[in-house]
Amino acid sequence: MNATRTIVLWCPDWPITAVARVRGLAADAPVVLIDGSVVFACSAAARVEGVRRGMRVREAQARCPQLLVFPYEQALDIRSFEPVLEAIEQTMPGVQLLRPGTCAVRARGPARYYGGEEEAALWLLDALDALGIHGSRVGVADGPFTAEHAARLPGRQRIRIVPEGESAEFLAPMPVGLLGQPALATLLRRLGIHTLGEFSRLAAADVGARFGESGAWLHSLASGRDSRPVVARTPPEQLDRVVEFEPPLDRIDQVTFGFRAAADEFIAELVCAKLVCTAIRIEVDSESGDVSERGWLHPRSFTAADVVDRVRWQLQGAGAVDSGLGSGITRVRVIPENVDAIGNHEEGLWGTGLDERIHHGLSRVQSMLGHGAVLTAVLGGGRTLLDRRTLVAWGDRPTGGKPSSQPWPGRLPTPAPSSVFEAPRPAIVLDAEGATVDVDERGTLSGAPAQFSTDGTTLLPVGAWTGPWTIDERWWDVDDSRRASRFQLVDRAGVAWLLMLDGGHWWAEARYD
Amino acid sequence: MFEYGEMNHSAATLAPSGARSGARATERESVESLQARIRQMQATRLDTRTIPTHPAIAGLLPGGGLKQGVAYSVDRSATLLMALLAAPSAAGTWCGVVGVPEFGVEAAAGFGIDLDRLVLVPHPGGQWLAVTAAVADVLGVVVTRPPRRASDASVSRLTARLRQRGTTLLVLGPWPQSEAMLSLSESSWSGIGQGNGHLNARQVTVTVTSRAGRPRSARLWLPDPHEQFRAVNVQREAYRQEAAG
Numbered sequence: 001m002n003a004t005r006t007i008v009l010w011c012p013d014w015p016i017t018a019v020a021r022v023r024g025l026a027a028d029a030p031v032v033l034i035d036g037s038v039v040f041a042c043s044a045a046a047r048v049e050g051v052r053r054g055m056r057v058r059e060a061q062a063r064c065p066q067l068l069v070f071p072y073e074q075a076l077d078i079r080s081f082e083p084v085l086e087a088i089e090q091t092m093p094g095v096q097l098l099r100p101g102t103c104a105v106r107a108r109g110p111a112r113y114y115g116g117e118e119e120a121a122l123w124l125l126d127a128l129d130a131l132g133i134h135g136s137r138v139g140v141a142d143g144p145f146t147a148e149h150a151a152r153l154p155g156r157q158r159i160r161i162v163p164e165g166e167s168a169e170f171l172a173p174m175p176v177g178l179l180g181q182p183a184l185a186t187l188l189r190r191l192g193i194h195t196l197g198e199f200s201r202l203a204a205a206d207v208g209a210r211f212g213e214s215g216a217w218l219h220s221l222a223s224g225r226d227s228r229p230v231v232a233r234t235p236p237e238q239l240d241r242v243v244e245f246e247p248p249l250d251r252i253d254q255v256t257f258g259f260r261a262a263a264d265e266f267i268a269e270l271v272c273a274k275l276v277c278t279a280i281r282i283e284v285d286s287e288s289g290d291v292s293e294r295g296w297l298h299p300r301s302f303t304a305a306d307v308v309d310r311v312r313w314q315l316q317g318a319g320a321v322d323s324g325l326g327s328g329i330t331r332v333r334v335i336p337e338n339v340d341a342i343g344n345h346e347e348g349l350w351g352t353g354l355d356e357r358i359h360h361g362l363s364r365v366q367s368m369l370g371h372g373a374v375l376t377a378v379l380g381g382g383r384t385l386l387d388r389r390t391l392v393a394w395g396d397r398p399t400g401g402k403p404s405s406q407p408w409p410g411r412l413p414t415p416a417p418s419s420v421f422e423a424p425r426p427a428i429v430l431d432a433e434g435a436t437v438d439v440d441e442r443g444t445l446s447g448a449p450a451q452f453s454t455d456g457t458t459l460l461p462v463g464a465w466t467g468p469w470t471i472d473e474r475w476w477d478v479d480d481s482r483r484a485s486r487f488q489l490v491d492r493a494g495v496a497w498l499l500m501l502d503g504g505h506w507w508a509e510a511r512y513d
Numbered sequence: 514m515f516e517y518g519e520m521n522h523s524a525a526t527l528a529p530s531g532a533r534s535g536a537r538a539t540e541r542e543s544v545e546s547l548q549a550r551i552r553q554m555q556a557t558r559l560d561t562r563t564i565p566t567h568p569a570i571a572g573l574l575p576g577g578g579l580k581q582g583v584a585y586s587v588d589r590s591a592t593l594l595m596a597l598l599a600a601p602s603a604a605g606t607w608c609g610v611v612g613v614p615e616f617g618v619e620a621a622a623g624f625g626i627d628l629d630r631l632v633l634v635p636h637p638g639g640q641w642l643a644v645t646a647a648v649a650d651v652l653g654v655v656v657t658r659p660p661r662r663a664s665d666a667s668v669s670r671l672t673a674r675l676r677q678r679g680t681t682l683l684v685l686g687p688w689p690q691s692e693a694m695l696s697l698s699e700s701s702w703s704g705i706g707q708g709n710g711h712l713n714a715r716q717v718t719v720t721v722t723s724r725a726g727r728p729r730s731a732r733l734w735l736p737d738p739h740e741q742f743r744a745v746n747v748q749r750e751a752y753r754q755e756a757a758g
Contacts, residue, residue, distance in 0.1 A: 112715040358607060361651030362632060366642055375633045379620040394632065413711045415740050418591035422635075448708060464705045465528045466712075488712050494700030496712050502741060510617065512702075513590050 003142035003226045005164065007117070009088070009124055010092060011136040014101025015041040018080040018250070019070055021132075022293070030064050032057070033072040038294040077101070084131060092120065094232030096144075104144045106230040121159045142167045143226020154190045167224025172197025179218045184211065196222040237273065240335040241266040246289045246369040248328025256312045265306040271342065275302035279338035282314050288327040288508035295337055298360060299395045301413045306363070307334060312370040317332050325354055362394050370396075383410045383471050385420045385498075385510055412486075417498050417510035424507035426497055428453045429489075439468050439485045439501055452489055452499070454508040460491040468501065523648040549577070564653065564681055567596055568746045573721040574727045575693055579654075582675050584682040588696035591617060592624075593719065594656060596742045597683055597695075599625040606630070606653035611636050611716050612646050613658050613685060623740045639688070642667050649680040658685040665689065693723040697735075714738045717743055 011017060015033050020043075030046040032039045039060050042051045049064035061067050077100035083330060085103060090094050092110040097103050110120035121138040128136045139150030141162035150160040150170065162170045174196045177185045193199050199207075200223035208216040220227065228300070243264045251257050270277055278301055284292045296310040311332060315325065366374050374394040380401030382388040390401040429437045433448030438446045445468065451459045467487030474480045484502040486509070491497070496512035544742050563578035578584065579597065591613075595641035598621070602608050607630045610616050620627050632652065637644040644656045649671070663671075672690050674684055680695045684691065697717045702714025714737050720730040731744040 021667070054620045127727065148554075361647060365634060365647050368632070368640060368644065368647070369637065372636055373636065375635065377631065377633060379619055379622055385619060387618070400716075401662065414623060415712070415736050416617060416623050418595060418617045418620045419615040420617045420619075422614045445708075452657050462708060464702065465703050466708060466710055487704060490705060490712070494630050494717075495714075496702055496705075496715075510589075510717075511615075513592060 003141060003146075003167070003224070003391035004229050005117070005140065006144045006147045006230055007105045007107045007110065007121060007124065007132070008098070008139045008141075008144055008151050009103050009105070009128070009136060010139070011084070011101045012083065013043060015040060015072060015077050016043045016076050018100070021080060022076060023070070024291075028251055030066060031068045031070065032060055033070055033223075035072045040338050059314070063115065067203055074100075078454070087127050087131055088124065091123055094250045096230050098144065098148070102148065104147070104230050104237060107140055117161055118159060121161075121216055122328065122457075123287075125158060141170065142224060143221075144228055144230065145221045145226040146171060146224055146276055150175065166196075167226070168200060169224075171222060171224055172200070176222075179221065181214075184215065184218065196308055200224075219294070238453060239266070239269055239273065239275075239339075242331060242333045244331045245329055247331045250325050250328045252312060252315045252325065253410060255332065256306065256308050256314060259311050259332050260304070261307055263304040263311075263400065266307060267302065267304045267338075272337065274342050275336075275339040276342050277300070277336040277339050279336075280307065280310065281335045281337045282311055283331075283333040283335070284311075284314060284329060285331040286325070286327045286329055289329070297396050300301070300338070309363075309367050309383065310371075312367075316370060336452070366377065366394060373410065381406050381408050385412070385417065385471060386422075388418075389420075404471065409472075413511070419511040421508065422509060424453060424500065424509050426456065427497075427508040428456070428459070429487075429499065429501075429505040429506050430459070436506075437501075438504065442471055443468055445487070449489060452491075452497075452506075454499075460493075462489055463492045463494075464490045467499075515687070516685040548566045560688075562679070564606065567600045567742055569731070569733050569742050570596060570695075570721075573719065573731055575723040575726065579681050580692060581679040581681055582673065583692040584675065584688050584690060586682055586684045586686065586688040586691035588694065589685070590697045591615075591685075592620070592715075593695055593697055594683060594685065595621050595624045595626060598654060599742070600652050601681075602626040602630060602638075607632065609634065609648040609652040609655045610729075611639050611648055611655060611657040612660065613656060613699075616656075623652060624742070626628065642671065645682075646671055646674055649675055649682060650678055654681065654683065655682045656679045656685065659688075663689075685742065693721050696720050696722070733735075 002140070012394060016031055016486060019025070019033060020029070020235040023191070028045050030049060031041065031043040032046055033041045034057050037053045037057050038409055039057065042053060042060070046060070046064055046067060051060045051064055051067070057069060061323055063249055081097070081333070083099040085095055085097060088103065088105065090330055092105055093110070094106050095103050106321040107117055107120065107156060111117045114123055115141045121140060121474065124138055125136060137151045138159045139147040139152070140160070141150050142164060143149040146162055146167040151160050171426045172195060174197055176188045176193060176196060178196065184301050188199060199219065201220070204216065204219055207219040216298060243259050243262045245258060248259065250361070259430050279295060279297050280293045280302060280499070281293065292314060294314055298306060305467050315329070319422065362374050372393045375391040376394060378390045378398045378401060380390050381404040390398055392398045429438050429449050429452045433447065435447065437449050440446070449462045451461055465487060468485035471482065471484050471486065473482045482502070487501070488501055489500045496509040497508055498512070500507045500509045520614050529617070550664045562581045563576060564579035564581055566574065577600070587597070603625050608626065609632045611634045616633065618628065621631065632648070634644055634648065637742060641657065643658060644661060646653060649655045668689055699718045700715060701714055704710050715735055717733055717735045718730050719733050720728050722728040732747060734741070734743050734745055738744055
């Protein structure tokens, strides 16, 4: 079977490019993306400093102290490659996504249309440069495997064309590791076979007998007989909505009013597709070039009014409803992130009434005060009381809490205090001589507490007290470490306080009232 | 509707009590207590239904429990507030806390308040009355703390709304039209010494002052060493103090 002539486009370090575009980083910044504690991808600047893929984060930071470290997100990779695919589809039809950063196009049509394979490749590179993605490379060969390795061949040349029928010669000097099967590659090396050319010279029947069907398939790849066709993707149905504002609007109520009709259409189109949306992503572009992007969840499914509310909350940030914006808004885009069949979300005839009513009531309060004003609480792990509780906005799902199943030595004994101050309040604790009580490095008190004040005006006599209970957190991290001593004090009136001595200052953390 | 079997059975239980006059007094007491319980559970008017209330506090409140559609005022103590919230929350009622940013969630969970059905609006700002009314529309029990004195007109509007919706309002601080005012006094902590131990349990006197009748008070564990609320057994405590002294 003849191999299809294929154009493969490769954007080197795509995960890095994606992160730099989303976070607005400079092109020459040393960036690494980590997966667990290991470097997953690194930028060219970081590579110059000696950072390599698969290295431990600490080692990478030692080689390049000014390194910017971000977690690797696969979803971001795929999402940010979408505009590239759309741009290519405008230049030539029938794109197949191989993986984020790499895609394949059948060469025959574009080559005939643009007048040659090299011309077509130049058009492709032009389209990418227009998007602001530089340094991408194109390989043209028989079959996607050869074409991809032609694109990845080191050197200054951005377009490599392997003439028809010369794939085997092109691939012959390349190492067997390129087949992407580490176990097979190791075995072949032990057998004294180091290049694809040597592997392809083995008899196909022998390879099939020894390595089975998958081995035979890799053998045909190595001999330049890549029988995979290019399967063009079906462009996904466009369910997102964009509204451009010309001239830019600088008031939140104007923007939300301008978006209302689009929100109605957005929901109507979803309904036509027999879908409901449980998560959306809103992108807001402003005149000064800032892009604000955020995902919003809904406990059931979005209605048009909910979408408009989310746009308003995103614009609002922490400001008031009728406040002006820093710079004019030029464009608002809503993308459905999570859709579900409408049948699963139809209300039952009985039994769902109460929750519905509660949700409506609380959403009303949210539209009065903002999304983050109505909260539910989840308990997690931690030592301080504020660490242990996670507040989640109504409708969101909890994220980022520490597990409470671990022992957390240093946490408070029960009962927990009934009033926990949002920010610790400054306090004063004096011993019998009137000197501030202090704790030394070894946890010894300078004197027993005799008087204390939590409001800064009246000194109360101490009825009973206990402590110090030392918390020594994250001592391995200079910026984040914390060493504090906690005390429980009861005044003569029977009100108990949880006080904390942190860096020579006394704070009231909570009250047992 | 009426079952003859039931009637005969009750007649049969009454007959021997008529014969023994000594048991009559205790029986009358039990009948009275049963009637009181029926009165508590069965509303004579629509607005006097009660919601589940912790038994240690229910006896002190007018009507024998927290009523639907009225406001109660709680003086300063968040623990007392949680004691009032725990029973309705455990029975499946949604609770809301408006304008109390320091509400201790961990303590609430420890005292038996279901966090899945607890909604917090810590900073209602200038619109606290509107927010309280909106939350009271949909949740069964709402706690609020007025940042300032509300006007009489807005208070009576909120009261009418509570009555219509059957929501119980617990106000931290004074409230002009409250059914009863709950306050704490003589709080004494146990388990803590001079530099040793830790706060373990507390005994307090809870006093309920209502518009009608004299104030009623009781000594309660708030909380006891197992994070429960219960009445203090006065005799046993006196005996223990004697033994200690």
